[in-house]
Amino acid sequence: xNIILHGDVDILPVDSIPEGLKKINFNGSYVVRHGESGxxxxxxxxxxxxxxxxxxxxxxxxxxxxxxxxxxxxxxxTLVITPGIYKEDAETEYNPFEKMLRKxxx
Amino acid sequence: MGEKIIRTxxxxxxxxxxxxxxxxxxISKKWIDIALRTSPTDYKDVEDSITRLYAAAxxxxxxxxxxxxxxxxxxxxxxxxxxxxxxxxxxxxxTYRxIAxxTDGxTYEVTDxxTRGxTYGATxRxIAxxTRxxTYRxTYRxTAGVTDxxTRxxTLGxTRxxTRGxTxxxIAxxTYRxTxxxIAxxxxxxxxxxxxxxxxxxxxxxxRxxIAxxTRxxTNExTRRxTAGVTAGxTDGxTAGVTDGxTNExTNDxxxxxxxVARKFVGEKNISFAxxxxxxxxxxxxxxxxxxxxxxxxxxxxxxxxxxxxxCWEKYKxxxxxxxxxxxxxxxxxxxxxxxxxxxxxxxDRNRAHSTTGPSHEWRDGWKLYYLHGVKFEEQEWRxxxxxxxxxxxxxxxxxxDKRTAALMVRGVEELFDELKPKKIDSCAVMRDxxxxxxxxxxxxxxxxxxxxxxxxxYKCASFDKTGNWYIKWVDPKYTSALEAIADSHHLTxxxxxxxxxxxx
Numbered sequence: 362x363n364i365i366l367h368g369d370v371d372i373l374p375v376d377s378i379p380e381g382l383k384k385i386n387f388n389g390s391y392v393v394r395h396g397e398s399g400x401x402x403x404x405x406x407x408x409x410x411x412x413x414x415x416x417x418x419x420x421x422x423x424x425x426x427x428x429x430x431x432x433x434x435x436x437x438x439t440l441v442i443t444p445g446i447y448k449e450d451a452e453t454e455y456n457p458f459e460k461m462l463r464k465x466x467x
Numbered sequence: 468m469g470e471k472i473i474r475t476x477x478x479x480x481x482x483x484x485x486x487x488x489x490x491x492x493x494i495s496k497k498w499i500d501i502a503l504r505t506s507p508t509d510y511k512d513v514e515d516s517i518t519r520l521y522a523a524a525x526x527x528x529x530x531x532x533x534x535x536x537x538x539x540x541x542x543x544x545x546x547x548x549x550x551x552x553x554x555x556x557x558x559x560x561x562t563y564r565x566i567a568x569x570t571d572g573x574t575y576e577v578t579d580x581x582t583r584g585x586t587y588g589a590t591x592r593x594i595a596x597x598t599r600x601x602t603y604r605x606t607y608r609x610t611a612g613v614t615d616x617x618t619r620x621x622t623l624g625x626t627r628x629x630t631r632g633x634t635x636x637x638i639a640x641x642t643y644r645x646t647x648x649x650i651a652x653x654x655x656x657x658x659x660x661x662x663x664x665x666x667x668x669x670x671x672x673x674x675r676x677x678i679a680x681x682t683r684x685x686t687n688e689x690t691r692r693x694t695a696g697v698t699a700g701x702t703d704g705x706t707a708g709v710t711d712g713x714t715n716e717x718t719n720d721x722x723x724x725x726x727x728v729a730r731k732f733v734g735e736k737n738i739s740f741a742x743x744x745x746x747x748x749x750x751x752x753x754x755x756x757x758x759x760x761x762x763x764x765x766x767x768x769x770x771x772x773x774x775x776x777x778x779c780w781e782k783y784k785x786x787x788x789x790x791x792x793x794x795x796x797x798x799x800x801x802x803x804x805x806x807x808x809x810x811x812x813x814x815x816d817r818n819r820a821h822s823t824t825g826p827s828h829e830w831r832d833g834w835k836l837y838y839l840h841g842v843k844f845e846e847q848e849w850r851x852x853x854x855x856x857x858x859x860x861x862x863x864x865x866x867x868x869d870k871r872t873a874a875l876m877v878r879g880v881e882e883l884f885d886e887l888k889p890k891k892i893d894s895c896a897v898m899r900d901x902x903x904x905x906x907x908x909x910x911x912x913x914x915x916x917x918x919x920x921x922x923x924x925x926y927k928c929a930s931f932d933k934t935g936n937w938y939i940k941w942v943d944p945k946y947t948s949a950l951e952a953i954a955d956s957h958h959l960t961x962x963x964x965x966x967x968x969x970x971x972x
Contacts, residue, residue, distance in 0.1 A: 364963060368928060369868070371957050396869070435708065436841075436869065437928065453956045454940040457921040458864065465940065465956075466867050 368437045369465040370402045371450040378423045382414035406430035422449040476776035479682045483689045490771045491693040502702035502759035512792040519785035524669040530802040532608045536830030537795045538717040540806040543605035544797040545745020550610045599724045609802035663751040663798040670786035677779040694767045699760030705820040707757040718746045755794045823853045842873040859886040889913045893949045910949035
């Protein structure tokens, strides 16, 4: 497993996928996150290469990667996610005017 | 290289030579220029090449329409495909008559407008009017002939209805209901990509296959890198990528102009249907000059490596010529709408869409896009930045980090440092496998931004950002270590952060 930092999307290794998540019908291409400026983080792979689950409470995904998949984006180079179990997280930044953390938007 | 160089008119092996590489560089340069073309096209050239492109796929010559921009292309496509679909599928005489009358009405108005062309031409109109007229005229031309078909079908309709009304009537009902879910199937059928797919497969697709069979991987890959890779790399971001996104936005944000034109052709009840058809423009599109990468690759295979005896070239010529004479196009069984080239297309030194003096893209109907270093802005946002109407402090409040970064690049780090006077308190560099350069992080203190000392992190993106930009973001004032600040923002320890994998595809 590897740690992937793909712009504002973090793909981090975890031990297991929580119960009760919604399984996504993956047909070879899936947009993990849309950016405000229209750019997208997209996972592309054979249908059986990855199982994707959506945590509907947080909007974040979990991934069971069975064979290597690629994640691409208009502004970032395409990276390879090796087999393993992962969760999606978001890069954060501090807002000095509101004194609080927020997700980075791109 | 090792492998023996083989060149016949049907076979190329052994990689590419230095001399061939030089010739390919010239071909790439030629296609980059074509991709970035801003002079207007000529309708006769469009008509000739598009007719041959349809013929290559054994399709009849469609109504061929030249429009000033991809936005007009997508809008006219939506309305036109709706007209053709409705005329063929609604088995109801009253509806036929309504469509025929609506189309007739449009015909009369367009004819009338045409007679007043001189006046129109001499008068500088608002952009909205130009777009309305262009969409209207394009739809009219794309639907030429539909009135005859609709009227004929209406006569036959009464007989047909007696026998199969129950089944086919459901389609009409579904259309009338105009709920998006119910008409989804109709929209898909109205905008299906069979024509674009057939022409692509008969020309470029067949060529790709023939070349693959005639070469070995080393030669194919070397040629691809020297041509398609170079051409697409130099142009895609500012041409196909930008146009694709902007056209999608234009069809997802359809306005009154579209509705006005759609109403005249398909009637009030079918405006929603036409809108949804318009959103499917990409079902049936080809990139024209903005897909220049493949053309440079195919030309190099044919004219540099000398694969002149492959079966594909005669049909491919129609694709190649069609790529030289226009931008995006939508291909329908009955019509083909081709967008003219933009009149302005500006890029920065890394070929990203960019201009600080005006729109980066402008088409001849007045459709404009504003980009800074590859990032799209609304016109007012763009003006605020380039005309220095907002301060660096306000730029630092822009929520989108890409916009913030592009804006700071335009205004310059000097201005940021002049205004905010940050004081560097820590820096570090991290080396990773696969990255020849260290990733650098700098932590600054900033006074007088708020009521306390704030901390600012300046860094390069860890995922080998294509843009190579320095990013700037605020971090919690508690941090004293640049590495700890960046690691924590990704929910990692400093040690984990150093281990992040960056294996590229």
